[in-house]
Amino acid sequence: MLKILVYIHAPAQTPTKGQRELLALAASLGEAAVVLGDNADDAARAGLHGAGATAFYGAVTPEQLRGELIAPAVSLLVAAVRAAGADAVLLPNTMEGREIAARAAVRLDSGVITDAVAVDQELNVTKSVLAGSYTVRARITRGPALITLKANSVQPAEAQDSGAQVPPVQTLELGESGPAARITATAPHIASGRPELSEARFVVAGGRGVDGDFGPVEDLADALGAAVGASRAATDAGWIDHSAQVGQTGVTVSPQLYISAGISGAIQQKAGMQSAKYIVAINKDPDAPIFEIADLGIIGDLASVLPQAAAEIRRRQG
Numbered sequence: 426m427l428k429i430l431v432y433i434h435a436p437a438q439t440p441t442k443g444q445r446e447l448l449a450l451a452a453s454l455g456e457a458a459v460v461l462g463d464n465a466d467d468a469a470r471a472g473l474h475g476a477g478a479t480a481f482y483g484a485v486t487p488e489q490l491r492g493e494l495i496a497p498a499v500s501l502l503v504a505a506v507r508a509a510g511a512d513a514v515l516l517p518n519t520m521e522g523r524e525i526a527a528r529a530a531v532r533l534d535s536g537v538i539t540d541a542v543a544v545d546q547e548l549n550v551t552k553s554v555l556a557g558s559y560t561v562r563a564r565i566t567r568g569p570a571l572i573t574l575k576a577n578s579v580q581p582a583e584a585q586d587s588g589a590q591v592p593p594v595q596t597l598e599l600g601e602s603g604p605a606a607r608i609t610a611t612a613p614h615i616a617s618g619r620p621e622l623s624e625a626r627f628v629v630a631g632g633r634g635v636d637g638d639f640g641p642v643e644d645l646a647d648a649l650g651a652a653v654g655a656s657r658a659a660t661d662a663g664w665i666d667h668s669a670q671v672g673q674t675g676v677t678v679s680p681q682l683y684i685s686a687g688i689s690g691a692i693q694q695k696a697g698m699q700s701a702k703y704i705v706a707i708n709k710d711p712d713a714p715i716f717e718i719a720d721l722g723i724i725g726d727l728a729s730v731l732p733q734a735a736a737e738i739r740r741r742q743g
């Protein structure tokens with residue numbers, strides 16, 4: 426049976442959807458163990474255990490993980506791979522996940538595959554390349570496979586209370602992590618109340634066409650319970666925070682529904698959203714490239730289309 430490690434950067438009281446997706450994929454491939462990127466109390470571990478984790482690895486000195494950027498996390502992951510004799514490691518396809526995977530692969534003399542959307546029993550990985558223009562299958566030929574999984578690619582594991590004893594954490598020495606950037610201060614992220622963009626099932630995104638006013642985009646997002654995304658033109662203009670940027674140099678999303686409003690559909694934007702299950706595009710230019718990949722295209726002014734859509738959704742919700 427394959428031994429699969431899942432790297433969980435920030436264990437929460439209840440596992441997030443992204444964490445449950447990683448665990449579901451790991452459990453479908455073999456025995457799923459979790460590497461804890463921070464302290465996880467009994468409740469947090471019970472949640473991960475209920476979602477499929479059969480063992481836990483953590484740091485003897487978790488404060489080291491919190492005090493520096495990713496170097497100690499890499500040391501922990503490498504130590505856990507060796508302790509578990511892991512065949513593969515699954516990580517989130519975030520900036521952090523990809524960087525940790527890359528550094529760990531160098532130390533393990535192995536390989537990394539990013540942007541994965543599926544993995545089979547032989548550890549063949551399906552992924553999209555060249556800004557999403559092609560889907561390819563790839564396989565790591567040497568050492569444990571380090572794979573970063575795109576959000577919303579697999580059905581998340583249901584968190585169940587099995588009543589079974591939660592396995593203890595096997596602690597590992599991190600040793601000297603080498604030159605590392607130190608964290609001198611942190612500030613809590615101000616929660617918008619909307620779902621996390623990279624994990625959201627629905628995304629409403631606005632581009633230059635919103636002309637500075639994200640109000641209609643946000644209103645439709647709230648009617649749908651969606652996250653708000655944006656094109657680079659909109660984030661560069663300062664109309665919305667850079668963390669909302671979807672695309673090659675922003676967040677990659679794979680929601681069930683992506684509503685694109687006032688976005689032309691440049692290749693760098695498509696790279697971050699074209700694996701969405703359904704794409705609805707609203708643009709006043711009938712020749713906009715976004716219509717080439719849209720399941721439903723609406724030629725019109727977003728200032729008029731978005732409020733009508735929000736009103737209709739609220740009416741149907743009663």
Ligand SMILES: Cc1cc2nc3c(=O)[nH]c(=O)nc-3n(C[C@H](O)[C@H](O)[C@H](O)COP(=O)(O)OP(=O)(O)OC[C@H]3O[C@@H](n4cnc5c(N)ncnc54)[C@H](O)[C@@H]3O)c2cc1C
Nearest residue numbers: 632633634656657658672673674687688689693694709727
């Ligand atoms: C290296 C590199 C990396 C990049 N990374 C990214 C990235 O990660 N993400 C990203 O998005 N871009 C990225 N870009 C930029 C990208 O090339 C485009 O410039 C950008 O996506 C354009 O944003 P936009 O579609 O909002 O603006 P535009 O291309 O200006 O399109 C605006 C659209 O809005 C429509 N419109 C205008 N008014 C209305 C209205 N009232 N109602 C309806 N439609 C309207 C117009 O018809 C037009 O199609 C990158 C570029 C480079 C070179």
